[in-house]
Amino acid sequence: MATQKLVVKCNVCGTEFELPEDVMDGEITSCPTCGARYIVRIKGGAVSLEEFKGDVEDYGE
Template sequence: MIARSGANMEAACPVCGSPVRLPDDVIPGELLECGSCGAVLEVFEEGGSYALREAQGVLEDWGE
């Protein structure tokens, strides 16, 4: 889990544990790719912070 604001926000990949950098304008539901293992990850909000979970059944969010 990561803080909601601040520079260089990161969260741990739930698949391999590597840090994944989150964009400053990240939003819940956004899809990111882990640079270490290639897993597609979904950003979600939990208790005022963001976290990552492995995306299920989604191949591309087309930048949405």
């Protein structure tokens, strides 16, 4: 069974990039092109990016 790739789009520069298969809700990621930081949100199987404002700590969960 093939796994579905989790591809998201940066809201700053428009770059599409792939998230790791084991990404979790609340995890922090950044755009590989411009470095914009986001909080990964997973709801009902849909993955979205929320702007990271610097007030959330990523403990590597």
